[in-house]
Amino acid sequence: MAIKYQLPTLCSIAAASLFVTACDSAKPSSYQIPKETREVSMPTPPAAETQAPAAPNGMNVLPGMKEAAQAAGDLKYRVPEGWVELPASGIRKANLRIDDDNGSAELTVTVFPGDVGGRLANINRWRGQIGLDSVTAEDLDAFTESYSISKHRGIIVTLEGGIDSIIGGLLPFHGNTWFFKLQGKTDTVLASKEHFKAFLDSVELPDGHH
């Protein structure tokens, strides 16, 4: 017979203890984790993309990028024939424009600290911008060639898309990565490849290490 009263008592104790433990869920805490690398090893889940920050000028410029760009110093270059130089702005170190019969294209030079996710991630980001699917590391050789920029080993990437294309230069340079991106109408971009290479040849980066 004793069990008759034990059961409800037990249950109410269990219920009460649940409420007590539930109350302390939100508290500041402090803990250690194994050393993290800053590279993004985890992709953002698809849902996150729906809420990307909407920058009024169409570029996702986020805190820290501009300071980093300023810290990297300014570059010297020669403007190829027929190209128009636009003022550098925000995180852009240089900004040039080409107009020809087929359309127009724009060359932008930017610099970011670190490797910005690595060569593959950056190339896939560019591919995404002109509507191409991502590729794997094994495929990279098909459209990259090594190229010396400002006396350092960089690469040239040629991405031929449908309407728009990109020819880009990537250069890891003393802890930063420099991006030279020529993007615009496919015909204009492909016709400008030699000019683009001439531009890269003329680039001199601020080098305090030599």
Add this chain to the structure above:
Amino acid sequence: MKNLFKFFSSLKLTVVLLAFSMALIFFGTLAQVDTGIWKTQKDYFESFLVIYSVPQQAALYDYLHWLHIPLPGGYALGGLLFINLIAAHITRFKMTWKKSGIFMVHFGLILLLLGELMTDLLSVESQMPVDEGGRSNYSQAFRQNELVLIDRSHPDHDTIHAIPSKLLKAGKTIEVPDSPLSIRTVSYYPNAEIGRATNGKAVKSPATQGAAVKMGIIVNPKEEVFAENTINTATAYVEVLGPDGSLGIWLVSNVIDDRFPPQMVSLGDQSWEIALRFTRHYYPFEVELIDFKHDKYPGTEIPFNYSSEVKVHHNDSSKNQKALIYMNHPLRYEGLTFFQASFANNDKTSIFQVVRNPGWVLPYISVLLMGLGMIVQFGIHFFKFLDKQSSK
């Protein structure tokens, strides 16, 4: 008092409560169309009272917009059923062998209610995306955010000081544990749009430090969203206080994440990265995704199988484990359950739902108990019947 006891132990109450439960499930299902499963669960089942109104998208909205139906919420119904059952046992049931089956069924039911409450209160859900060939040692809860200060000065480990965003209330100051800093929240927006002011325009911003000042970042608060596959851009202005006063006001937001250079807070020769991010749960092991399979019926785009082949690398290597995770076949490991939830990135990334539910075993025990109780009760009656037959 006696009347109250009689009321709570009555069978009529049980019937009324069960009827309300059915109504709650019915209207809760309708509401899901409008608000998504997460909010519906909070509004209808983890509450004491809910008022149903016809959603604007409904075909009959023009005729029924005045209709508001108040219903007792899940906690109210569950709690009352719990009291009802216990009160009935105290007043009406006598513990005898003849009724032991019924006792088992009822005890199973009590356990089921308690298990449900425990799941609501204690279970933690988060997501872990892993790339093929990649590893991850943490999961993220996309409905919760935390303000973190990360000290990366130690060569072997990073120290994370985390403050749940729930505690970020405008004007409130919170001490950062194990550090000389404290945080005063200037303002907190559960959802916002972040952008850059066009050049020349003055920006009204409380920020005095970090990128927000130099960049002219503007914040437009937005309404929180709850539908599935939506994410709130939690954003805050926080003032960091050292022992000798303010170090400045920073803008933090969960869109300013690992993809971008960190914002730094410095005090003397110490420095911390400051960020607002989705609440992370770190584990003493890494999950490696070996292969993700997304099989389709031949010649169609209709999937018949999603599966992830994983290997778990534990700090204690004797706990390493391989597993294949697929529909209805989660990996249970160290008190966590990994479900195949989604995928991304051209089938190169698998996303797991990671659930820590200390009460996960209770529903199984309760269902077992109820089943056993029914067998016992039926058996007792059956053998009594046989006895009567044979004694005739």
